[in-house]
Amino acid sequence: MSSYEDRDKCHFYYKIGACRHGDRCSKKHIRPTSSATVLVPNMYWKPSSDDSQTLQADFDAFFEDVYMEAARFGELQTMVVCENKNDHLNGNVYLKFSHPKEAHAAKDSFNTRWYNERPLYCEFSHVTDFREAVCRKHDVQSCERGDECNFMHVQRPSQQLLHELEQAQFCQKKQPKS
Template identity: 55%
Template sequence: MTNLYQNPEISRTYTNKRKHTTDVVLSNIPKEQVDSHFKEFYKDIFIESSLIGEIVEMTVCENHNDHLNGNVYIKFKNEESARKARDIFSTRWYDSKPVYCELSPVTDFRESCCRQHDENSCGRGGMCNFMHVKRPDKDLLNELQLSQRKYYEGKKEESRNQEESKSS
């Protein structure tokens, strides 16, 4: 989902009509406020997506450049869920903006991630062309994964019970 996460630390100004120039301005919003905003965003998208299909991985980019800024990549357990998510999200709005969702042929983003960013040493900063992944805290991630696991275990149990009642 392109440009879905709107990082409150970043604002943009488009200055030239002939050359699509972007000025990236970083605000002075307190880190706690940015972290809280991201936590709510991540939780919201994860929960909504997990109702469509089982999530294997969710990646949010915090780059400042136009082609990666705010992109969200969700790897589902199966392709059917990914197609269903694309169809559902492409008809929705989030944070007063339309959601642009497409399928990606890439199944492993490890080589696309900036290792230097993970070590807080990327010299290119937010304009790096490798993915600067914004990660949720471990407690939130564990909570969401546990909730998803319980949800899908319940669905499997429900499906088994329906099959048993049909065969009786």
């Protein structure tokens, strides 16, 4: 790909998977026809609560649900959920598999499903390197761009849960298929 073409591409769409201008962006958003990453836009809705324990428990339950469902289709390498407040990132779920074939299967299945009484919609995403997409400031302190930041503000599951989910996936893989 030549660098001339790159000038027309929307960096946000390609790096973060979503851009605040959406379809009206003046730069190009070309949807991939295949990818190892599936994006489910606006999937997680935070409950209205000020209690951090309630919020974490709700998020952990959500994370586990989606992780387990996605892992049925292949090796789930990364699951990222955004907690930005801007519409194009709010509650976005990114599921990166080890192979596009697995992502295909997951996407096809998710697109026929409902979650929390809403039909799911998902698409392939260009994002495969999350280091480029994640706002590091949000992880270490607060980001000066706040909730409207255009980089991913990642909501983290509890360490223990993530560890358990990764272990479960690892064990499942080692079992012979019946």
